[in-house]
Amino acid sequence: MTRLTFTTRVLKPVGFLAAAGPGLSLLWRTFGSGDLGADPVKTLQIVTGLSTIVLLLVTLAITPLRRLTGWNELIRLRRMTGVWAFGYALAHALVYFIFDQSLDPGLIWSDTVEHPRIAVGFLAFLLLIPLAATSTDGMIRRLGRRWGLLHRLVYPAAALGILHFLMVQKLDLRVGAGYVAVFAVLMLLRLWSRGRSGVREAPATPR
Amino acid sequence: MLIRRAPEIRPAEITPEPLYLGRRAFLSGLAAAGVALTLGERRALAQGLAREGLARDDDTLTPYDVVTTYNNFYEFGTGKDDPSANAKGFVTRPWKVRIEGEIAKPGDYDFDDLVRPYQQVERVYRHRCVEAWSMVVPWLGFPLKDLVARLQPTSRAKFVEFTTLLDPTRMPGQKSRLFPWPYVEGLRMDEALHPLTLMVTGLYGKPLPPQNGAPLRLVVPWKYGFKGGKSIVRIRFVETQPANTWQVIAPDEYGFYANVNPAVDHPRWSQARERRIGEFYKRPTLPFNGYADQVAGLYRGMDLARNY
Numbered sequence: 001m002t003r004l005t006f007t008t009r010v011l012k013p014v015g016f017l018a019a020a021g022p023g024l025s026l027l028w029r030t031f032g033s034g035d036l037g038a039d040p041v042k043t044l045q046i047v048t049g050l051s052t053i054v055l056l057l058v059t060l061a062i063t064p065l066r067r068l069t070g071w072n073e074l075i076r077l078r079r080m081t082g083v084w085a086f087g088y089a090l091a092h093a094l095v096y097f098i099f100d101q102s103l104d105p106g107l108i109w110s111d112t113v114e115h116p117r118i119a120v121g122f123l124a125f126l127l128l129i130p131l132a133a134t135s136t137d138g139m140i141r142r143l144g145r146r147w148g149l150l151h152r153l154v155y156p157a158a159a160l161g162i163l164h165f166l167m168v169q170k171l172d173l174r175v176g177a178g179y180v181a182v183f184a185v186l187m188l189l190r191l192w193s194r195g196r197s198g199v200r201e202a203p204a205t206p207r
Numbered sequence: 208m209l210i211r212r213a214p215e216i217r218p219a220e221i222t223p224e225p226l227y228l229g230r231r232a233f234l235s236g237l238a239a240a241g242v243a244l245t246l247g248e249r250r251a252l253a254q255g256l257a258r259e260g261l262a263r264d265d266d267t268l269t270p271y272d273v274v275t276t277y278n279n280f281y282e283f284g285t286g287k288d289d290p291s292a293n294a295k296g297f298v299t300r301p302w303k304v305r306i307e308g309e310i311a312k313p314g315d316y317d318f319d320d321l322v323r324p325y326q327q328v329e330r331v332y333r334h335r336c337v338e339a340w341s342m343v344v345p346w347l348g349f350p351l352k353d354l355v356a357r358l359q360p361t362s363r364a365k366f367v368e369f370t371t372l373l374d375p376t377r378m379p380g381q382k383s384r385l386f387p388w389p390y391v392e393g394l395r396m397d398e399a400l401h402p403l404t405l406m407v408t409g410l411y412g413k414p415l416p417p418q419n420g421a422p423l424r425l426v427v428p429w430k431y432g433f434k435g436g437k438s439i440v441r442i443r444f445v446e447t448q449p450a451n452t453w454q455v456i457a458p459d460e461y462g463f464y465a466n467v468n469p470a471v472d473h474p475r476w477s478q479a480r481e482r483r484i485g486e487f488y489k490r491p492t493l494p495f496n497g498y499a500d501q502v503a504g505l506y507r508g509m510d511l512a513r514n515y
Contacts, residue, residue, distance in 0.1 A: 038277035038484050099487050172285050
């Protein structure tokens with residue numbers, strides 16, 4: 001088996017299932033076992049939120065991993081992890097809109113302008129929307145070089161998402177600090193490879 | 208800022224003593240006549256308990272399993288399900304409570320001696336966490352004012368301070384350095400003397416489980432839950448306002464008074480609404496957690512946005 005077929009035929013389906021795992025588990029716990037804990041809405045919020053951050057970090061890890069290992073076929077996984085991250089962000093936002101704010105635009109607006117942690121999370125979500133919308137082959141072709149520029153929005157989106165998580169914590173920032181550390185390492189690896197190559201690489205387009 | 212009109216509080220949610228006694232006689236009569244009583248009523252009768260301070264009509268009791276498995280008690284871990292897991296086997300006998308400060312009768316009291324003089328009453332209170340979730344709990348205990356009366360505070364006693372046990376070998380959460388242990392809470396004297404303020408020794412007609420603050424905790428139903436110190440080992444009567452733990456940690460987020468107030472937001476989240484555990488949608492939070500008729504007078508003339 002070539003590295004390409006291993007990546008697309010084995011790694012990709014396995015990755016797909018892993019990314020779907022938290023969502024499938026929530027669906028089962030909501031409609032099957034009915035075991036979402038004492039505060040089901042909070043469980044939905046935590047699981048969808050953390051899944052978003054983890055999948056964004058996985059997405060951001062693919063390019064440095066490619067460069068470090070020369071395993072270029074990993075790029076074939078990036079759209080999948082990115083779109084899954086958006087799926088969880090969408091679910092997270094919907095849970096907030098529906099159960100926390102009862103779909104009331106006035107409540108959503110006042111909560112957003114009055115509480116920075118909501119504003120930060122909202123902005124992170126908004127930044128992800130154009131990325132998900134331009135993730136099709138057609139859009140990639142149509143946008144050409146601008147696609148890569150647009151998709152740099154993933155950096156502020158991930159940073160704001162992690163900041164949003166940190167702002168929610170009451171006291172214990174250790175988990176959040178872990179996400180910050182991973183994000184920082186992934187960013188530093190980008191700076192390092194850029195400095196080493198001397199020329200700016202064209203952003204890779206997924207296939 | 209969105210201005211939302213607070214819903215009207217229905218009057219007299221607390222049954223006055225004579226009425227309550229009358230109701231017990233009435234309930235006994237009904238029971239004798241074979242009329243079905245609610246579980247709570249039957250339990251209250253069976254145990255000879257007084258049942259007071261009934262919650263509003265739209266309040267339903269939060270199930271025992273939820274009350275005892277979903278709560279904050281950082282001494283046993285920071286997760287909501289940590290206390291029930293980590294407090295297993297927590298030994299609460301013997302238990303000494305040191306009572307000191309500006310009182311006529313300081314000393315180390317054995318828990319059983321301390322609580323024996325008081326009739327245990329069951330009080331169904333709404334419990335509102337500062338994190339914007341809430342429950343309805345049938346607590347068991349006695350009014351703090353009865354204890355204070357017996358201890359005879361001096362005229363210099365202006366506040367009461369409650370300290371939680373400090374013992375990292377028994378309370379594993381205390382091994383974490385996140386918190387300035389031990390946990391300290393406090394009340395102004397008039398708050399401590401208010402008839403709603405309860406020293407709690409049980410819930411659902413049973414002794415208090417360790418995860419809920421056994422053997423002795425404080426419950427102040429018109430304040431956010433963190434005001435209710437758990438597993439109390441020291442009660443001190445003092446002249447100056449105690450520094451309560453959450454205020455020490457984050458003074459811009461948590462104050463000394465911590466009265467439930469839908470009009471004053473936590474800096475990071477709204478306090479206008481709350482999620483009643485067991486429900487999906489949020490419901491409006493009531494001023495003073497619905498006990499405004501009883502306690503608003505304590506704070507007349509005070510700026511509640513500054514004294515949060």
